[in-house]
Each structure stands twice: as structure tokens, then as C-alpha cells.
Amino acid sequence: MATTTAPPEKPVKVVEPGSGTGSRTTRLLGLACLVGVAVLMVFAFALTEADLVQQDVVRMIYIHVPSAIAGYTGFVITAIASVMVLWKKSMWWDIVAVAGAEIGLLFTGLMLATGVIWGRPTWNTWWEWGDVRLMTALMLFLVYVGYLAYRRVVPSADVRARRSAIIALVGVINVPIVNRSVEWWASRTLHQQSSLSDGKLEDLTLFTLAMGFVVFAMVFAWMLIHRFRIGWLELQADTVGLQAAMAERRAQMEADIDDAVAHPGVSEPIEGGSA
Amino acid sequence: MREVWAVAGKDLRIEMRSKVVASQVLPFAVIVLVLFGLALDADRGTLRSFTPGLFWVTVLFVAILTIQRSVSIETASSAFEALRLSGTAGWKIFAGKALAVAAQLLAIEAVMLLGVVVLYRSSFEDPVLVVTAALAATMAIATAGSLYGVLAVGMGVRDTILPMLLLPILAPVLVAATRAFDDGLSTAAVNGWAWCSLLACFALLYAIVGGVAYAVVLEDA
Amino acid sequence: MDIAVEVDRAVVLLDRFPALAELDLTLPTGSVSLVQGPNGAGKTTLLRLLAGLATLDSGSARVLGFDVATQRRQVRASVGMLSPDAMLYEDLSILENLTFWAALGRHETDSVDAALERVGMTSVADQSVRSLSTGQRRRAALAAVAVRRPRLWLLDEPHAGLDQAGRTIVDDLVSDAIRAGATVIVASHELDRVRPLATHVLTVAGGVVHRAEVVNSGSGVANA
Numbered sequence: 001m002a003t004t005t006a007p008p009e010k011p012v013k014v015v016e017p018g019s020g021t022g023s024r025t026t027r028l029l030g031l032a033c034l035v036g037v038a039v040l041m042v043f044a045f046a047l048t049e050a051d052l053v054q055q056d057v058v059r060m061i062y063i064h065v066p067s068a069i070a071g072y073t074g075f076v077i078t079a080i081a082s083v084m085v086l087w088k089k090s091m092w093w094d095i096v097a098v099a100g101a102e103i104g105l106l107f108t109g110l111m112l113a114t115g116v117i118w119g120r121p122t123w124n125t126w127w128e129w130g131d132v133r134l135m136t137a138l139m140l141f142l143v144y145v146g147y148l149a150y151r152r153v154v155p156s157a158d159v160r161a162r163r164s165a166i167i168a169l170v171g172v173i174n175v176p177i178v179n180r181s182v183e184w185w186a187s188r189t190l191h192q193q194s195s196l197s198d199g200k201l202e203d204l205t206l207f208t209l210a211m212g213f214v215v216f217a218m219v220f221a222w223m224l225i226h227r228f229r230i231g232w233l234e235l236q237a238d239t240v241g242l243q244a245a246m247a248e249r250r251a252q253m254e255a256d257i258d259d260a261v262a263h264p265g266v267s268e269p270i271e272g273g274s275a
Numbered sequence: 276m277r278e279v280w281a282v283a284g285k286d287l288r289i290e291m292r293s294k295v296v297a298s299q300v301l302p303f304a305v306i307v308l309v310l311f312g313l314a315l316d317a318d319r320g321t322l323r324s325f326t327p328g329l330f331w332v333t334v335l336f337v338a339i340l341t342i343q344r345s346v347s348i349e350t351a352s353s354a355f356e357a358l359r360l361s362g363t364a365g366w367k368i369f370a371g372k373a374l375a376v377a378a379q380l381l382a383i384e385a386v387m388l389l390g391v392v393v394l395y396r397s398s399f400e401d402p403v404l405v406v407t408a409a410l411a412a413t414m415a416i417a418t419a420g421s422l423y424g425v426l427a428v429g430m431g432v433r434d435t436i437l438p439m440l441l442l443p444i445l446a447p448v449l450v451a452a453t454r455a456f457d458d459g460l461s462t463a464a465v466n467g468w469a470w471c472s473l474l475a476c477f478a479l480l481y482a483i484v485g486g487v488a489y490a491v492v493l494e495d496a
Numbered sequence: 497m498d499i500a501v502e503v504d505r506a507v508v509l510l511d512r513f514p515a516l517a518e519l520d521l522t523l524p525t526g527s528v529s530l531v532q533g534p535n536g537a538g539k540t541t542l543l544r545l546l547a548g549l550a551t552l553d554s555g556s557a558r559v560l561g562f563d564v565a566t567q568r569r570q571v572r573a574s575v576g577m578l579s580p581d582a583m584l585y586e587d588l589s590i591l592e593n594l595t596f597w598a599a600l601g602r603h604e605t606d607s608v609d610a611a612l613e614r615v616g617m618t619s620v621a622d623q624s625v626r627s628l629s630t631g632q633r634r635r636a637a638l639a640a641v642a643v644r645r646p647r648l649w650l651l652d653e654p655h656a657g658l659d660q661a662g663r664t665i666v667d668d669l670v671s672d673a674i675r676a677g678a679t680v681i682v683a684s685h686e687l688d689r690v691r692p693l694a695t696h697v698l699t700v701a702g703g704v705v706h707r708a709e710v711v712n713s714g715s716g717v718a719n720a
Contacts (some may be wrong), residue, residue, distance in 0.1 A: 166491060
């Protein structure tokens with residue numbers, strides 16, 4: 001009746017030892033990502049027109065908006081996986097959680113960087129304190145930096161899984177509070193309202209942006225699969241090590257018994273003073 | 276509730292005996308207030324207009340130390356193991372620890388308020404608002420802090436990981452408490468009571484989450 | 497006879513090291529077991545597992561009818577563990593410590609007085625733990641276990657650091673516990689001290705119970 005975490009129960013197709021984390025499907029996906037990014041660049045920088053007001057800076061949105069969505073998707077995955085860690089007590093979901101957080105952090109970083117660069121010519125400032133989305137993204141970014149830092153210092157795997165799940169979920173429930181506080185605090189926002197809904201975008205721009213979503217989704221999936229497989233292999237490496245450790249432990253038991261037979265009547269060294 | 280008061284009373288009694296917070300953390304708070312004065316050109320009214328922000332940044336620093344002390348009480352003599360063995364419900368221990376932290380923070384804040392009146396020439400235009408905001412913000416800090424404090428238990432590097440984890444979470448509390456004080460000290464025209472309600476929501480949320488999460492951590496081996 | 501402790505192929509990993517490697521153990525209620533074995537055999541980990549303080553990585557363990565993996569709180573509430581760390585607050589007096597633990601366990605305060613008297617610490621009850629000697633701390637820790645009136649006593653090296661009178665106190669507490677119907681497990685290197693009380697002698701080596709002998713069955717109450 002194994003109720004606790006290791007080894008994972010869920011049957012998952014795992015790559016052969018020694019073949020790395022790639023498989024035929026992921027190699028194809030990786031190739032598609034490379035081609036997709038190249039095509040996206042062509043559309044973003046050559047085929048689409050510069051904006052009348054924002055000029056060439058507008059091209060940043062082809063990276064900025066998909067990054068934002070990919071970043072938040074990563075954190076949503078981490079949040080769902082964290083719920084599952086606490087509920088099902090499974091290490092499988094813990095690997096998903098850390099994969100989501102690492103990739104989410106990467107894309108959130110990309111979003112913040114592109115946003116800052118875009119803000120300089122458009123808002124005439126690198127950083128706008130009063131902007132709700134900027135502040136919320138930054139806070140979420142910092143929370144997940146803490147999450148990943150925390151994971152590095154917890155020694156025991158299943159304690160780490162549960163406690164970091166708590167941190168991830170607290171980070172998520174904190175988002176609406178940050179949002180509310182910054183909104184009241186700023187009471188004005190510079191952030192461009194969603195450009196998608198007002199129907200002003202041209203067809204080609206819209207198409208390029210849609211392509212950005214698809215390409216980023218593919219890159220996201222490719223990274224997630226590989227990061228998960230790395231985590232899975234790490235877990236398996238632990239399990240392999242465990243069998244060796246168990247064998248060693250049994251050998252040690254026999255050695256102790258042999259010792260006792262060889263020197264009957266000799267009791268163990270007594271600790272803590274005179275008997 | 277008997278267990279809640281037992282835990283809170285125990286922590287406060289230990290503080291009465293050891294005076295770690297009174298003799299180390301409280302002077303630290305005053306020193307930070309003085310340093311702000313030195314750094315921010317004390318003559319030009321800057322201090323007075325920045326009082327709310329400086330006050331709450333100082334409280335956050337003080338809270339880190341107070342929470343670390345609250346954690347080390349349990350880890351110093353493996354008492355945390357004994358708390359686990361007691362079979363007491365997690366939320367009761369959490370509530371007791373958070374109440375003790377809140378009581379100590381409130382005492383320090385009282386001294387600090389006196390400090391800003393004397394050092395920064397601040398005046399309380401709305402004392403009721405100031406006290407309410409301080410109470411709500413302190414409960415928010417104590418609940419979130421006690422939760423993150425227990426998450427750092429059992430880690431060799433807990434002194435460095437705690438601020439990293441806790442301070443980003445407390446950013447909205449800093450914003451809300453500062454704004455509420457802006458109203459209470461008349462340093463800016465805002466609606467302080469709305470901010471107080473945000474603080475109360477935060478405190479309530481973290482009280483609930485902390486109680487649940489504490490049980491998870493306590494159950495762990 | 498009722499079963500107090502039932503462990504089946506238990507594996508406990510401490511940072512990937514199998515401190516317990518598929519350990520099996522069954523002990524009846526009211527038994528007094530002496531756990532012996534070399535350093536690093538897994539004695540302390542066994543006691544911690546039974547106290548609900550260790551993560552079971554595979555296998556199963558039931559203590560007093562509760563599952564240590566899923567019913568930890570019930571397990572913890574019904575055992576009393578004496579560990580090498582005193583588990584007492586240094587800045588509080590012995591009396592304050594015991595009263596606190598009694599309050600958490602919802603025990604009456606008269607159990608505090610009784611426990612203090614049993615370990616012979618009534619006269620120093622108001623001294624802070626910080627001012628106590630190693631032996632006195634040990635006695636205070638024993639009192640903290642007794643206050644809980646546990647149904648399973650887990651004593652890890654109870655004699656370490658105690659003088660003759662202190663050792664007699666340990667034996668008396670064990671006798672009291674058996675009379676009250678509790679089960680006792682003592683991990684000790686001082687075989688001669690515990691053996692007269694023991695009904696079972698368990699030899700632990702390499703993370704398993706290598707040998708389990710039944711001795712003086714049914715005469716566990718005999719005084720040392």
C-alpha cells in the first residue's frame with residue numbers, strides 16, 4: 001500500500017536511457033518551431049507595415065503579446081499542477097509544476113523586456129509605475145523567482161513538492177490583490193488597451209500576430225515536453241540509485257551480523273556515560 | 276481556542292523572558308527611521324510627506340526579523356517536532372503564532388509612531404484611521420509572515436530565503452498601508468478607508484490560506 | 497492479544513539513504529520491547545516512523561490502529577516520544593513547559609504535578625530549562641512525555657546522561673506505563689538496564705529487524 005510519493009504511479013512513455021530527451025515527434029516539433037520562428041521574423045520585420053504613430057516599434061507586439069500569453073500559461077500550468085500535487089500527492093505533477101514555472105518565468109521575462117523596450121519610445125519612459133499590467137507581471141515574476149529559489153534549498157523531494165505547491169498557489173491568489181492595489185494606486189493607466197478587440201488592426205498584422213501565437217505555442221510545448229522529460233529522468237535516476245542503496249544496506253546488515261557472530265558477548269559501545 | 280491562546284501566550288512569555296525583540300528588533304526599527312532621516316535631507320519637509328511609505332517599509336524589515344525570531348523559537352530546541360507530536364490542529368498553532376507576531380509588531384509600531392511624530396514632525400489628522408490601518412496591515416503581515424516562516428522551517432538557509440519569498444507577497448500590503456496612512460496623516464488626498472478594507476481582505480485571505488497550509492506543513496514528516 | 501504496532505516491509509529514505517530497508521515488525525499491546533543494534537542500524541528512524549515523524553516511502557505501518565501514512569495526527573497524538581533533543585523551550589520554566597504541552601494535548605493540569613513528582617523535579621519546577629543540567633533536562637523531557645499519558649512510549653536512549661536515581665526513574669516510568677496498559681519501545685545501548693523489563697528483544701541491523709526474541713513473556717511488570 002504505497003500511499004506516498006515515490007515512485008510515481010502514472011504510466012508514462014519514457015525515452016530510452018541514453019537517447020536524451022528527444023523523440024521523433026519532438027524532433028519534428030522542434031524543426032517546426034525553428035521554421036515557424038524564421039517565418040514569423042520575415043512577416044514581423046519585412047512583410048507587415050510599420051504603424052503610423054508607433055512606427056517600427058509596433059513590431060514588438062508580435063513577440064510581446066504571445067510572450068505574455070505563454071508566460072501566464074506557464075503559471076496557470078504550475079497552479080493546476082500544484083493543486084494536483086497537494087490533492088493526489090504525486091511527483092508526476094510536481095515535475096509539471098516546475099516545468100511550467102521555469103518556462104513561464106522565461107516568457108514573462110521576455111514579455112517584461114520587450115514591454116520595457118516598447119515603452120521607451122511609446123510612453124517616453126522605460127518603466128511606468130502606475131501601470132497595472134506591468135506591476136502585476138513584475139510581482140508574478142518575482143514570486144516565481146522565489147518559488148524556483150525555494151525549490152533549490154529544500155532537501156527532501158516530497159516535502160519540496162508540497163511546500164513549493166503552497167508557495168505557487170499563494171502566488172496565484174495574490175495576483176488579484178496586486179491587481180486591485182495597483183489599479184487603485186495608479187488610478188490611471190498608460191497601458192494600451194487590447195488592440196485585438198477594437199478591430200483597428202489590419203489583416204496582415206492580425207495574421208502575423210495569430211502566427212506569433214501559434215509559433216509561441218509550439219515553442220512552449222516543445223520546451224515543456226523536454227523540461228518534463230528531464231525532470232522525469234532525474235526522478236528515475238533517483239529510483240535506480242535507490243535499488244543500489246537498498247542492496248548496499250542489506251549487505252551492511254549481513255556484515256553487522258557477521259561481526260556479532262565473530263565477537264559474541266561484545267556489546268556495542270555505550271554512549272552517554274558509565275553503565 | 277484554548278490551544279491558540281496557549282501557543283500565543285507561550286511565544287509572548289518567551290519574549291518577556293528573552294527580550295530578543297525588545298532589545299534587538301525595536302532598536303533596529305528606530306535606527307532605520309533615523310537613517311531615513313539622514314538619507315532624505317531632513318530639513319525640507321520631504322520626510323514629513325514620505326512618512327507613510329518610510330514607516331511601512333521599516334515595518335516590513337522589522338517583520339522579517341520578528342518572524343525569523345518566531346520561527347527560531349520552535350527550531351532552536353526541536354520544539355517544532357514536539358508541536359508536530361502534540362497532534363494539535365495546524366490552524367490553531369498558526370493562529371497562535373500569528374497572534375503573537377502581530378502583538379509584538381503592534382508594540383513596535385506604537386513606538387515607531389511616536390518616533391515619526393518626534394523625528395519627522397508628522398501629525399495624526401485621523402487617529403482612528405491610523406490605528407485601524409495599522410491593525411489591519413499588521414494582521415496581514417503577521418498571517419502571511421507566519422505562513423512563509425513555517426515554510427522556511429527545516430532549511431539551512433532560512434534566513435536568506437524568507438525575505439525573498441515574503442516581501443513580493445507583501446507588496447500590496449505596503450501599497451495599501453502607505454495609502455491609508457497618507458489619508459490618516461494628511462500627506463495625500465486619498466480614501467484611506469477603502470485601503471483599509473483591502474488590507475482587511477488580504478489579512479482574512481492569508482489567515483485562511485495560512486491555516487490550511489500550516490496543517491499541510493505540520494503533517495509532513 | 498491486541499496488536500499495538502504492525503510494520504510491513506517499511507522503507508524510509510533519508511535523503512535517498514534507506515534508513516529502513518523493508519523492515520517488518522509486529523508487537524502486541526502491553527509489550528515492552530528493547531531495540532538494540534549498532535549505530536546507524538535504523539533504531540531512531542524506526543521510532544520516528546512509529547511516532548508519525550518519518551515519511552514512509554513504501555510498505556505500510558499501523559500504530560495503535562492508525563495508519564502512519566494517512567492518519568498521522570491521530571498517531572502523533574497517541575504516542576509519546578523521548579528523543580535525544582530535549583524538545584523544551586529554553587526560556588520557560590519546567591512547569592511552564594509542561595503546562596504548555598498539557599494544554600496542547602488537552603490534558604488536565606494535575607497530570608503536570610504528577611509527572612513532575614514522578615521525575616523528582618517538583619522543587620526545581622520554576623527554574624528555566626536553560627539553567628538545568630543535562631540530566632535534569634532529560635528528566636524534564638521524560639516528564640513532558642509522561643504528561644501526555646501516551647498509549648505508546650517511544651524512548652530513544654532514555655538512560656543517556658542520567659545518574660543512578662535518574663535511571664531508576666526511567667524504569668519506574670516504564671513500569672507505570674505498562675500498568676496503565678501502554679506499550680513501550682526502548683532503543684538503548686544499555687542492554688543490562690532495560691532487559692529485566694523487556695518482553696521482546698529486537699535486534700536491528702542494516703535497516704531491518706534481524707532478530708526478534710520473546711523474553712519474560714507476560715511478566716513485563718517485574719521491577720528492575
